[in-house]
Amino acid sequence: MMRLSLQWRITLMTVLLIGITCVAMNLLLCSSGVYYMDTIADSLQGGSTVILNEGGVASFDPQLIAPNEELTIVVDGAQGRFRTTNWYITAAVTILSGILAYFVSGRALKPLRSFASQVGQVQLNNLADMRIDEDVLPEFKQLSRSFNQMLERLNNAFAAQRQFTGNAAHELRTPLALMQAQLELFSAEHPDARPETADIIRLLRKQTERMTQMTKTLLEMSELRSVPCTDRIELGPMAEEILTDLAPLAEKKGIALVCDGDGVMTGSDTLIYRLLFNLTENAIRYNRPNGTVRISIAEEETQIVVRVADSGCGIPEEYRRSIFQPFFRVDKSRSRAYGGVGLGLSLVWEIARLHGGEVLVEKSTEEGTTMAVRFPC
Secondary structure (H helix, E strand, C coil), rough: CCCCCCHHHHHHHHHHHHHHHHHHHHHHHHHHEEEHHHHHHCCCCCCCEEEEEEEEEEECCCCHHHCCCCEEECCCCHHHHHHHHHHHHHHHHHHHHHHHHHHHHHHCCHHHHHHHHHHHHCHHHHHHHHCCCCCHHHHHHHHHHHHHHHHHHHHHHHHHHHHHHHHHHHHHHHHHHHHHHHCCCCCHHHCCCCCCHHHHHHHHHHHHHHHHHHHHHHHHCCCHHHHHCEEEEEEEHHHHHHHHCCCCHHHHHEEEEEEEEEEEECCHHHHHHHHHHHHHHHHHHHHCCCCEEEEEEEEECCCEEEEEEECCCCCCHHHHHHCCCCCCCCHHHHHHHCCCCCCCHHHHHHHHHHHHEEEEEEEEEEEEEEEEEEEEE
């Protein structure tokens, strides 16, 4: 069901109120007008009567009327025309009032539109700098103040979350590195260990490496806000470099890597590299054997669009937004097999938002998936 805007609601309520008022006035005027017309007609007495009807004036000779004879003129249909004219006036006044109410309410709601526009500019990366103007009408002043306080609380909460994540990652990195070194040393000192022991050591090394990678990603996510985004980035050569770095992984599955297009943007060279690397690595890992991964770069109007397309099995529609959430995995068994921890696409989303862009699943079918990242020029 379509919901009307506040401006249209005010307009319709005003039209309804004015319409009811005009109808009531019309009925009162009609009744009083007809009453006094009848009173005047009743007060006219005697004499010849000449009827002037809607078709014209009945002909008569004034010379035939005696000087002292009274003449009564009855206007046929006057009451009906009086009522009709009143209804026309009522309709016109109601319509004009509605048009006037629409524009007047639009001007009255201008501060609300300005407020909505300012709220729309609030992003995750500008919470600390974004404040709603409190020099507004009294009706909006409390709303603006409350909204600014909410922004401050959100910014403090996100800052505390990033600090906790960074601190936890720092604290975990050292013991994980120590565990990894001890496991490698044990494997080197006991090459003839029993198969059961060797399997346990292999599993521990694999899980330790996975936790180390997770810690590294969490640390990178916590430090995103402190990275300057002022580098001039040529996306074409960067994409070629990423394909070269990932060529050994692609060769294992017989996947062909293709790159076309170019574009220039401003941002963090390190972070944009990581964004494209993660998307391309995902496209390779979750692709079909002997498939294809294509990176295409194009300028579209005021945006630079980077697309990473694969020939995998696709992403179900209900998961196309959830995949950018931390630790979310569509197929947990496949993610474990490939060593995924569910943070790669979350980091991609954070980097895109930091650069004022967005990342989304542009197309996904059983024949493959296309991920698109849009950056402002």
